Amino acid sequence: MSTEKLPTRSENYSEWYNQLIQRAELADYAPVRGCMVVRPYGWALWENIQQSLDQRFKATGHVNAAFPLLIPKSFLEKEKEHVEGFSPELAVVTIGGGQELEEPLVVRPTSETIIGYMYSKWIKSYRDLPVLINQWANVVRWEMRTRLFLRTLEFYWQEGHTAHATAEEAQEETIRMLDTYAAFAEEDAAIPVIRGRKSEVEKFAGAVASYSIEAMMGDTKALQSGTSHNLGQNFAKAFDIQYLDKNNELQYCWTTSWGVSTRLIGAIIMTHGDDQGLILPPRLAPIQAVIVPIFKNDEEKTLVMPVVQKIAAELAGIRVKVDDRTEVNPGFKFNDWEMRGVPLRIEIGPKDVEKGSVALARRDKPGREGKSFVPQAGIAAQVAALLAEIQQALYDRAVAFRDAHIQEPADYEALKVMVQDGWAYAYWCGSLDCEAKIKEDTKATTRCIPMNQQVGPGKCIVCGQPASDKAYFAKAY
Numbered sequence: 001m002s003t004e005k006l007p008t009r010s011e012n013y014s015e016w017y018n019q020l021i022q023r024a025e026l027a028d029y030a031p032v033r034g035c036m037v038v039r040p041y042g043w044a045l046w047e048n049i050q051q052s053l054d055q056r057f058k059a060t061g062h063v064n065a066a067f068p069l070l071i072p073k074s075f076l077e078k079e080k081e082h083v084e085g086f087s088p089e090l091a092v093v094t095i096g097g098g099q100e101l102e103e104p105l106v107v108r109p110t111s112e113t114i115i116g117y118m119y120s121k122w123i124k125s126y127r128d129l130p131v132l133i134n135q136w137a138n139v140v141r142w143e144m145r146t147r148l149f150l151r152t153l154e155f156y157w158q159e160g161h162t163a164h165a166t167a168e169e170a171q172e173e174t175i176r177m178l179d180t181y182a183a184f185a186e187e188d189a190a191i192p193v194i195r196g197r198k199s200e201v202e203k204f205a206g207a208v209a210s211y212s213i214e215a216m217m218g219d220t221k222a223l224q225s226g227t228s229h230n231l232g233q234n235f236a237k238a239f240d241i242q243y244l245d246k247n248n249e250l251q252y253c254w255t256t257s258w259g260v261s262t263r264l265i266g267a268i269i270m271t272h273g274d275d276q277g278l279i280l281p282p283r284l285a286p287i288q289a290v291i292v293p294i295f296k297n298d299e300e301k302t303l304v305m306p307v308v309q310k311i312a313a314e315l316a317g318i319r320v321k322v323d324d325r326t327e328v329n330p331g332f333k334f335n336d337w338e339m340r341g342v343p344l345r346i347e348i349g350p351k352d353v354e355k356g357s358v359a360l361a362r363r364d365k366p367g368r369e370g371k372s373f374v375p376q377a378g379i380a381a382q383v384a385a386l387l388a389e390i391q392q393a394l395y396d397r398a399v400a401f402r403d404a405h406i407q408e409p410a411d412y413e414a415l416k417v418m419v420q421d422g423w424a425y426a427y428w429c430g431s432l433d434c435e436a437k438i439k440e441d442t443k444a445t446t447r448c449i450p451m452n453q454q455v456g457p458g459k460c461i462v463c464g465q466p467a468s469d470k471a472y473f474a475k476a477y
């Protein structure tokens with residue numbers, strides 16, 4: 001690791017982000033433009049994200065399967081809106097085994113179409129419903145402007161695809177998964193999110209309605225962190241997914257799809273990170289606590305190391321690492337683990353051995369404020385409690401930051417100023433023109449329209465026409 005300081009967030013947020021990812025060894029650039037290599041530390045973080053989500057999916061009745069990477073090009077052309085939405089982003093395979101293929105194959109940008117095709121074969125009767133399948137996979141979208149974790153040509157994600165007998169069930173499922181994402185984001189990633197419906201312009205190609213969770217990053221830009229789509233009968237009709245109902249009548253299914261991706265790692269970096277580097281929420285951190293032994297000579301080392309080993313053994317219930325590197329000094333190690341965002345550092349030196357204590361340093365509170373000295377006895381309970389406290393503190397801090405940067409503008413002029421450094425929450429009539437005008441004037445887009453609003457009728461912030469809902473407007477990644 002280089003000892004050079006990161007650019008600060010206020011100096012250059014985007015450079016801070018790029019350098020942090022490299023220096024914390026989360027990911028690197030691949031030889032193909034726009035692709036990324038996820039390094040072991042970044043992948044360990046992704047595995048923890050996967051594990052938590054996978055448990056939540058299974059707890060709501062879903063099962064995992066794997067569908068192929070290559071999809072006949074004609075499949076994408078079956079749903080009109082879908083093909084229009086994805087055409088420019090498709091990677092197409094035209095040669096295989098040295099021969100020109102009869103039908104070109106696309107590298108999946110998402111699996112709606114091939115799963116639709118399979119569902120039409122598998123679903124025959126109302127007894128086969130609902131089908132609740134998820135897959136963990138990689139997908140390819142030929143993006144022109146890429147950023148590590150936020151937008152890459154190939155990325156990792158999960159995509160859930162479900163089929164139901166009724167419109168109501170499909171809508172319930174769509175919202176259930178949106179809520180599942182929100183619970184994961186808030187409980188495990190410590191990222192507060194706003195749930196809502198996407199506008200027509202921002203919705204998924206081929207969906208009847210799309211919903212998202214939106215999070216505010218450290219530069220106040222919004223990041224769409226997960227989406228859930230009600231596909232109505234659009235894909236069922238395109239792929240002929242039909243079932244015989246109880247009256248022996250043929251009906252089209254109602255389908256949904258929902259996904260989150262390695263983008264969530266970008267969300268974690270930009271929600272919690274500071275000028276020293278990454279800060280990971282304890283529940284997802286690959287290393288929750290690092291033990292740094294401190295000694296100046298062999299004599300001190302013989303004193304310190306047995307205590308270090310004993311403490312590490314007592315902390316078996318948490319993800320702990322002993323940094324016993326001898327080629328670097330403790331100061332270097334402190335900076336290194338700060339950069340990598342390990343939530344808690346445990347220092348053990350000769351004085352601690354003498355006193356029967358250890359020094360704890362919180363990553364989220366640098367310097368003296370985050371430091372405490374606790375007895376070695378009962379260390380496991382102390383550390384567990386402190387990790388829970390850090391998890392909560394990160395969430396509370398993110399909520400406070402977000403709420404301080406969301407305002408309700410009195411008029412359109414105020415909105416224009418507000419979205420330069422925050423989000424605006426305002427009445428919108430729903431017209432494409434008003435939405436386009438905001439985007440043109442400010443670069444801010446409609447993030448989402450929260451459900452169950454208790455706001456009553458008002459006037460559109462742009463045109464003054466009657467509006468029944470408020471929407472969030474912000475610049476976004």
Ligand SMILES: [Zn+2]
Nearest residue numbers: 429434460463
């Ligand atoms: Zn309007």
